[in-house]
Amino acid sequence: MTTGIQVRGLRKDFPVRDKGLFGPRGTKRAVDGLDLDIPAGRITGLLGLNGAGKTTTIKILATLLRPSAGTVRVDGLDTVADARAVRRRINLIAGGERMVYHRMTGAENLWYFGQLYDVPRAELRTRIAELLDLVGLTDAADTAVERYSRGMTQRLAIARGLINRPAYLLLDEPTLGLDAPIARDLRKVVAELAAAGTGVLLTSHYLTEVEELCGHVYVISEGRHLAQGSPAELKAATGSHRTVRLTVTNPGPATAAVADRFGARREPRPDGGELLVLSHPDDVAGPLAAAIVGAGGSIGGLEIAEASLEDAILRLADGEARALAGVAG
Numbered sequence: 413m414t415t416g417i418q419v420r421g422l423r424k425d426f427p428v429r430d431k432g433l434f435g436p437r438g439t440k441r442a443v444d445g446l447d448l449d450i451p452a453g454r455i456t457g458l459l460g461l462n463g464a465g466k467t468t469t470i471k472i473l474a475t476l477l478r479p480s481a482g483t484v485r486v487d488g489l490d491t492v493a494d495a496r497a498v499r500r501r502i503n504l505i506a507g508g509e510r511m512v513y514h515r516m517t518g519a520e521n522l523w524y525f526g527q528l529y530d531v532p533r534a535e536l537r538t539r540i541a542e543l544l545d546l547v548g549l550t551d552a553a554d555t556a557v558e559r560y561s562r563g564m565t566q567r568l569a570i571a572r573g574l575i576n577r578p579a580y581l582l583l584d585e586p587t588l589g590l591d592a593p594i595a596r597d598l599r600k601v602v603a604e605l606a607a608a609g610t611g612v613l614l615t616s617h618y619l620t621e622v623e624e625l626c627g628h629v630y631v632i633s634e635g636r637h638l639a640q641g642s643p644a645e646l647k648a649a650t651g652s653h654r655t656v657r658l659t660v661t662n663p664g665p666a667t668a669a670v671a672d673r674f675g676a677r678r679e680p681r682p683d684g685g686e687l688l689v690l691s692h693p694d695d696v697a698g699p700l701a702a703a704i705v706g707a708g709g710s711i712g713g714l715e716i717a718e719a720s721l722e723d724a725i726l727r728l729a730d731g732e733a734r735a736l737a738g739v740a741g
């Protein structure tokens with residue numbers, strides 16, 4: 413049996429009316445021929461630009477929407493033909509959406525969703541206790557959700573997403589609006605689940621989160637594939653480099669020549685010093701500093717900023733905007 417989630421040629425068209433309720437009918441293509449592979453035991457990222465179609469894709473994977481064309485297979489099962497069996501294998505946690513019932517207590521919600529996911533009753537009671545403990549809601553188990561804070565509600569949504577011990581977990585902005593310590597705990601739980609074999613698909617606007625968790629990332633734009641690779645590969649492919657900032661307190665012609673030789677930009681400082689800024693794929697901070705000292709320069713400060721996935725995505729977005737506008741990159 414093939415394991416993992418395979419998305420092939422996925423397309424989703426939504427019917428829309430151009431002008432108001434009685435305007436001409438048209439279609440909005442939200443997803444346009446996507447191929448994705450989400451293996452078990454890994455965290456795969458899905459990042460998007462320009463109304464990318466991430467939420468639509470995730471809803472199709474979760475069997476909540478039918479594709480207009482293409483297929484999604486979960487451990488070989490089709491999300492349309494075998495929807496029930498697929499639902500037992502997957503679960504969805506969406507930040508910012510109403511995933512739980514506000515009139516019920518936390519424990520009642522988990523009981524309800526546990527039954528919906530066919531969790532055996534004998535197992536359900538202990539499972540609920542474990543999950544409430546995991547998300548720090550044991551003390552609030554019997555409080556109605558309408559009295560929960562936003563963070564507590566989101567934590568309950570996380571417990572709900574794990575109630576059926578899903579083989580695949582779909583996370584759509586799971587840390588949206590969460591306090592930093594809770595977001596950090598959630599990242600830890602997700603990493604542990606993946607290490608234990610769960611396949612995870614993660615979308616997040618917090619790119620440091622994606623960079624920390626995801627081994628492989630797909631970048632999509634307007635429903636189409638734009639790029640894929642590990643965060644390191646995406647950074648390399650887009651030329652996103654680490655940046656070195658070195659302050660020379662006594663700049664002169666000799667240090668300027670060194671800066672030019674390394675291709676560093678020189679920025680005068682109000683105190684008479686000079687800031688050298690250099691982006692480079694290699695670790696050049698040491699050689700640059702040594703050459704400056706060798707040329708009689710004194711170093712007032714040295715900062716190294718690692719290239720981030722955010723830089724890479726911004727570069728991809730920029731390239732995409734140029735392509736859309738017909739400007740040569």
Ligand SMILES: Nc1ncnc2c1ncn2[C@@H]1O[C@H](COP(=O)(O)OP(=O)(O)OP(=O)(O)O)[C@@H](O)[C@H]1O
Nearest residue numbers: 426427428440441442460463464465466467468469
């Ligand atoms: N039910 C719908 N009817 C018509 N158009 C829709 C519908 N749902 C989504 N769209 C459109 O499809 C495109 C993709 O939407 P989707 O919500 O999947 O994107 P997204 O990548 O999740 O975006 P965001 O990051 O802003 O949440 C958008 O242009 C959106 O307006």
